[in-house]
Amino acid sequence: xxxxxxxxxxxxxxxxxxxxxxxxxGVAAYLAVWYWAIALVVLVIATLxxxxxxxxVDVSIVAYARQSAIWFPFSQAILLIASLLRVHVAAGMTRRxxxxxxxxxxxxxxxxxxxxxxGLLLLERALHAAVGWDAEILEQGFELVGSSFPTMVGExxxxxxxxxxxxxLVGVVYHRYGGWWGxxxxxxxxLPIVATLALAGEWFGSFPLDGLLDPAGDAPLLTGxxxxxxxxxxxxxxVRSTPVRTPR
Amino acid sequence: xxxxGYGVTLRGVTQRFGDTVALDDVDLEIRPGTxxxxxxxxxxxxxxxxxxxxxxRRPTSxxxxxxxxxxxxxERTAPGVCLVRESGDVLDEDRLRDNLDFFAGARPTFDRxxxxxxxxxxxxxxxxxxxxxxxxxxxxxxxxxGLASRAPLTILDEVHLGLDAPSRYAFYDxxxxxxxxxxxxxxxSSHLIEEIERLLEDVVVLDRGRVLLTQDADSLRAEGVSxxxxxxxxxxxxxxxxVLGTQRLGRTTQVTVxxxxxxxxxxxxxxxxxxxxxxxxxxxxxxxxxxRRRDGVVAAKVPGEGALP
Numbered sequence: 001x002x003x004x005x006x007x008x009x010x011x012x013x014x015x016x017x018x019x020x021x022x023x024x025x026g027v028a029a030y031l032a033v034w035y036w037a038i039a040l041v042v043l044v045i046a047t048l049x050x051x052x053x054x055x056x057v058d059v060s061i062v063a064y065a066r067q068s069a070i071w072f073p074f075s076q077a078i079l080l081i082a083s084l085l086r087v088h089v090a091a092g093m094t095r096r097x098x099x100x101x102x103x104x105x106x107x108x109x110x111x112x113x114x115x116x117x118x119g120l121l122l123l124e125r126a127l128h129a130a131v132g133w134d135a136e137i138l139e140q141g142f143e144l145v146g147s148s149f150p151t152m153v154g155e156x157x158x159x160x161x162x163x164x165x166x167x168x169l170v171g172v173v174y175h176r177y178g179g180w181w182g183x184x185x186x187x188x189x190x191l192p193i194v195a196t197l198a199l200a201g202e203w204f205g206s207f208p209l210d211g212l213l214d215p216a217g218d219a220p221l222l223t224g225x226x227x228x229x230x231x232x233x234x235x236x237x238x239v240r241s242t243p244v245r246t247p248r
Numbered sequence: 249x250x251x252x253g254y255g256v257t258l259r260g261v262t263q264r265f266g267d268t269v270a271l272d273d274v275d276l277e278i279r280p281g282t283x284x285x286x287x288x289x290x291x292x293x294x295x296x297x298x299x300x301x302x303x304x305r306r307p308t309s310x311x312x313x314x315x316x317x318x319x320x321x322x323e324r325t326a327p328g329v330c331l332v333r334e335s336g337d338v339l340d341e342d343r344l345r346d347n348l349d350f351f352a353g354a355r356p357t358f359d360r361x362x363x364x365x366x367x368x369x370x371x372x373x374x375x376x377x378x379x380x381x382x383x384x385x386x387x388x389x390x391x392x393x394g395l396a397s398r399a400p401l402t403i404l405d406e407v408h409l410g411l412d413a414p415s416r417y418a419f420y421d422x423x424x425x426x427x428x429x430x431x432x433x434x435x436x437s438s439h440l441i442e443e444i445e446r447l448l449e450d451v452v453v454l455d456r457g458r459v460l461l462t463q464d465a466d467s468l469r470a471e472g473v474s475x476x477x478x479x480x481x482x483x484x485x486x487x488x489x490x491v492l493g494t495q496r497l498g499r500t501t502q503v504t505v506x507x508x509x510x511x512x513x514x515x516x517x518x519x520x521x522x523x524x525x526x527x528x529x530x531x532x533x534x535x536x537x538x539x540r541r542r543d544g545v546v547a548a549k550v551p552g553e554g555a556l557p
Binding site for chain 1: 295299302305306321331333337339340350351353355397399
């Protein structure tokens with residue numbers, strides 16, 4: 001064993017996982033603060049505009065934020081791979097560490113956005129009820145049956161967590177196989193999030209599948225969990241064996 | 249007994265990219281605790297070799313060992329291997345000081361104070377971002393990260409690109425001083441052989457994905473001799489020796505030969521009016537990797553083109 005390594009062991013420092021996690025969670029938290037700050041301003045302005053035009057706001061404005069709360073972290077996860085995987089390995093850390101940190105970050109981000117979105121939806125319902133307005137969700141395919149915080153979280157979490165995992169998967173396929181294959185395989189790599197959204201809503205209304213899965217029941221949560229595990233497993237397998245590409 | 253750095257062993261390593269063979273059945277040893285020059289023409293496989301050693305990729309076949317272990321996903325060796333590429337593997341949109349924090353947290357041997365010294369030496373603003381730097385400044389920052397990491401195995405791959413001459417010489421001086429103060433294994437890949445020659449203890453020459461030679465720099469330098477004089481006398485003297493190159497101007501011929509001359513050889517050369525001289529490493533490299541020589545077009549004792557310097 002080399003003298004340099006012996007010296008290294010004597011130096012206190014965070015574990016590679018803690019270091020990678022602190023970097024990835026730090027960036028995710030920074031972006032989340034900006035995202036929700038902007039979202040709040042937009043939601044308040046939109047509510048005021050609808051109120052001025054219609055005299056009342058009988059729809060849920062916050063519900064419209066769901067799509068952006070899905071696809072913004074999705075793109076963020078793609079960028080995480082593009083900007084950090086190469087640097088992470090070059091800094092002397094393993095892909096194993098990167099995988100662990102990125103999965104924790106993805107799931108935490110998805111759950112964090114779910115908690116904030118659920119909280120805002122409940123707050124909006126309470127405010128609307130206080131002034132005598134309804135809070136109907138007009139987005140086609142978006143059904144929110146639960147009225148309590150836990151049930152709302154259970155309904156929203158699968159899509160929001162899977163969005164992050166799918167973003168990682170899309171990112172690593174682009175990193176490993178290049179732009180052409182990354183684009184060609186998009187229907188596969190984005191399939192888990194699309195499937196979750198579809199199964200939880202009314203996308204299959206005209207298909208025999210309708211009725212098999214009850215949006216109010218546990219089915220979306222279970223299918224979401226299974227899809228999340230499969231997506232994460234494929235992601236892990238791809239990252240652990242990927243070469244570090246040279247940027248062009 | 250501990251060694252002051254990681255050694256590297258490659259056994260039968262082949263790396264293919266589709267139909268292209270970047271490394272072809274390479275066997276190689278890099279001694280721990282040395283500065284080794286990794287020399288080769290463009291496309292000879294230097295960067296690929298560095299990528300394999302740093303576990304950026306796995307070889308198509310063969311075995312790579314760093315400090316006696318396979319480096320791929322190796323939690324022990326990974327923090328001790330630092331490959332700095334010309335492309336710069338840094339956080340492009342983060343400030344330089346934040347980049348240093350990131351690398352310092354990942355590298356157990358990283359010296360933050362030394363990094364600050366290097367930043368000052370290369371006149372790098374800690375508040376600037378890599379994406380906004382010129383090519384030379386990007387190279388300087390790569391060097392800063394590479395040297396301050398003080399990794400037991402540091403591979404510097406063409407890191408001088410874009411650097412002006414004063415910065416390059418500052419880099420060479422700093423590298424040598426830090427290496428003497430903190431011995432470790434350093435692999436230096438560069439086309440500027442004349443400039444780095446004085447730093448090198450060992451030399452590895454790659455050519456078309458194969459190891460052309462691996463030797464300590466001093467003995468390699470001693471093996472290169474230029475013989476200058478009348479054509480007939482030169483031809484007679486070099487007969488039976490390994491001729492690397494021949495240049496002719498009028499009746500005067502200069503031949504570069506590889507091989508150690510005995511005292512008797514030297515005496516015979518002087519007696520016949522021949523001048524003997526050293527051959528810079530760069531000239532040896534040029535002759536050794538000359539594609540005409542490699543392909544057998546330039547055979548020993550066949551006059552080459554070109555005028556005498």
